[in-house]
Amino acid sequence: MTDVTADAGGAAPLGPLGPAGGTVAVAAPTQRMAPARWSLLLRRPTFIVGGIIILFWIVCAIFGKSFAPFNPLAQNLLSNNTGPSASHWFGTDQLGRDVLSRVIVGARTILVVTPLATILGTVLGTALGLVMGYFGGWVDLIVGRIIEAVLALPFVIIAFLFIVAVGSSTGSLIVIIGFVFTPLIARTVRATVLSERHLDYLSSARLLGENSFRVMFGEILPNIMPAILVEFTVRLGYAVFAVATLSFLGFGVQPPTPDWGSDIAANYSGLLAGYWWQVLFPALAIASLVTAVNLITDSIEQVLNA
Amino acid sequence: MAMFLLRRLGLMVLTLWILSLIVFFAGQILPGDPGRAILGPFAAKSAVQALDHKLGVDQPLLTRYLDWLGGLLHGNFGTSYAYQSAVEPFVRAALINSVKLALLAFVIVVPLGIIGGVIAALYAGRAIDRIISVTGLSLAAMPEFVTGIVLIVIFGVELKVLPVTASAGAGAGDLQQFRHLILPAIPLVLILFGYIARMARAGTIESLNSDYARTAILKGLPRTTVIRRHVLRNSLLPTITVIATQTGYLIGGLVVVETLFNYQGIGNLIFKAAQAKDFAMLEAGVLVIGVVYVLATLAADLLLIALNPRLRVGGSDD
Numbered sequence A: 001m002t003d004v005t006a007d008a009g010g011a012a013p014l015g016p017l018g019p020a021g022g023t024v025a026v027a028a029p030t031q032r033m034a035p036a037r038w039s040l041l042l043r044r045p046t047f048i049v050g051g052i053i054i055l056f057w058i059v060c061a062i063f064g065k066s067f068a069p070f071n072p073l074a075q076n077l078l079s080n081n082t083g084p085s086a087s088h089w090f091g092t093d094q095l096g097r098d099v100l101s102r103v104i105v106g107a108r109t110i111l112v113v114t115p116l117a118t119i120l121g122t123v124l125g126t127a128l129g130l131v132m133g134y135f136g137g138w139v140d141l142i143v144g145r146i147i148e149a150v151l152a153l154p155f156v157i158i159a160f161l162f163i164v165a166v167g168s169s170t171g172s173l174i175v176i177i178g179f180v181f182t183p184l185i186a187r188t189v190r191a192t193v194l195s196e197r198h199l200d201y202l203s204s205a206r207l208l209g210e211n212s213f214r215v216m217f218g219e220i221l222p223n224i225m226p227a228i229l230v231e232f233t234v235r236l237g238y239a240v241f242a243v244a245t246l247s248f249l250g251f252g253v254q255p256p257t258p259d260w261g262s263d264i265a266a267n268y269s270g271l272l273a274g275y276w277w278q279v280l281f282p283a284l285a286i287a288s289l290v291t292a293v294n295l296i297t298d299s300i301e302q303v304l305n306a
Numbered sequence B: 001m002a003m004f005l006l007r008r009l010g011l012m013v014l015t016l017w018i019l020s021l022i023v024f025f026a027g028q029i030l031p032g033d034p035g036r037a038i039l040g041p042f043a044a045k046s047a048v049q050a051l052d053h054k055l056g057v058d059q060p061l062l063t064r065y066l067d068w069l070g071g072l073l074h075g076n077f078g079t080s081y082a083y084q085s086a087v088e089p090f091v092r093a094a095l096i097n098s099v100k101l102a103l104l105a106f107v108i109v110v111p112l113g114i115i116g117g118v119i120a121a122l123y124a125g126r127a128i129d130r131i132i133s134v135t136g137l138s139l140a141a142m143p144e145f146v147t148g149i150v151l152i153v154i155f156g157v158e159l160k161v162l163p164v165t166a167s168a169g170a171g172a173g174d175l176q177q178f179r180h181l182i183l184p185a186i187p188l189v190l191i192l193f194g195y196i197a198r199m200a201r202a203g204t205i206e207s208l209n210s211d212y213a214r215t216a217i218l219k220g221l222p223r224t225t226v227i228r229r230h231v232l233r234n235s236l237l238p239t240i241t242v243i244a245t246q247t248g249y250l251i252g253g254l255v256v257v258e259t260l261f262n263y264q265g266i267g268n269l270i271f272k273a274a275q276a277k278d279f280a281m282l283e284a285g286v287l288v289i290g291v292v293y294v295l296a297t298l299a300a301d302l303l304l305i306a307l308n309p310r311l312r313v314g315g316s317d318d
Helices: A004-011 A034-041 A044-066 A099-105 A107-135 A135-152 A155-166 A170-196 A200-207 A212-246 A260-271 A275-306 B004-031 B034-041 B045-055 B061-072 B088-122 B125-142 B145-156 B174-208 B210-217 B223-259 B264-278 B277-307 B308-316
Strands: none
Touching: A004 B264, A034 A044, A034 A155, A034 A200, A044 A099, A044 A107, A044 A275, A099 A107, A099 A275, A107 A135, A107 A170, A107 A212, A107 A260, A107 A275, A135 A155, A135 A170, A155 B004, A155 B223, A155 B277, A170 A212, A170 A260, A200 A212, A212 A275, A260 A275, A260 B145, A260 B308, A275 B145, B004 B034, B004 B061, B004 B145, B004 B277, B034 B045, B088 B125, B088 B174, B088 B223, B088 B264, B125 B174, B125 B264, B145 B174, B174 B210, B174 B223, B210 B223, B223 B264, B223 B277, B264 B277
């Protein structure tokens, strides 16, 4: 049989991506997301808190420039490396730029790249997973092997293997994270499709003469939507992790554009000299975003499984 | 059983082969000319071409792949363009360093995660369970450099109790080196804790609800005995698998942690090789990581079979 990828998915629930790997496959219920469930979601405090934090950062990403106390690019070498004070709440960095303003404006990159990369990965992964799960056989075997080989590499390494190849920019960050997510999402979708494959509605659809394409995208896809939604939100959390990590490693936005990860890398030497505010505040910004996305993921999972 | 093992090994070889293809061709699409990268922008064109020829990078792709693969099978990982010497000693030294760091992280996180998960399961649904589960999950999603920075600010900069670089420097004793590794190990521990605890919790809850646990309780055994002799033995199976499969992930985390703490491990080696466009080093490092991961997964499967008699019979994994 062809199920070694399922084996990898089941026995290795976390995979090389660590966080949230295949745990979703377990939590993949095939009930539809009824409108009533959405209102259930709004009653969960975790969802509200997560939503407020994300909303705050979205506002910063869109309007940050207009309410940031200083120009995030304005250097002032006469007052560099100053600690938090009344005029600079988060202090200044080594070029005398206001850290608070950079944190506010720096929300933009991560909030643009993260959802776009996740959407790309989800779309590609869903298509691939549907094909693998529906056709099975040698298609499944070959694609499964390739996926397993890709997953044998830690994601950071695949990502920067390709980033070095195509150059680092916001666009390549989106494409690369999207591609890295594709096999992971494909694996989950494939497992979900397999659990649907023998259900009656599919045999009826086939008897009615629907072609494979219509069966896959018209019949199976709507039925596995909740599982894909959960997978999407889980991956979203991980995309924040990925984008932050890659920009910290210098593979994201290039200076002087404010960005949490690259600002941390740029001021890291200052940390050892005692200028902790230059790196701690962007780090806490990342932490708050990661937490917020996970609170939302957790509440969606709880509501879907309820 | 023998069939299962054979098939498993066959698939492993296939995976490794595909991995070698991916690594090699990804390495080839890296832009830039190695000869130019080594000699710098002002070198004469002919010198660059001569060096490229000497390095063999002007050969056709397939020839180079076969040469490279043949070399690998003979234990020859190629020559570093940047250092002009064999890659193998660098990779070996870096791997040993990384293993030290990873081992320390595992030694701390495995008991911690299992204890945390079992406690959460025993108090399932109560406050302590929520605290352990939510903390574990949030920490698991936190990038290593974020937790690393918070730790450095607290322990290295404010309290000044732990060194903030991972290498103790030449001539330092083992104990000294160990002290330097504590801070870098903690971000890895924090990330892994959540998964191990989660698996241990799920496994424990499942076996607490099982018939054999109920029988043991009903026949009057003390709760601690039931937990120790009946529940834990079964609940730790999935946990072991998770631990083994986390090895691959751990190495990815090492890239960040080793960069943050400036430690000469395999992650740092790959990172620097990618920056310097040192193909041979990059390919060797990435491949070594892939091999470690595939072997760890195999070990996890075998361990699971050894520990769970039910899996020995079927032989099929689906």
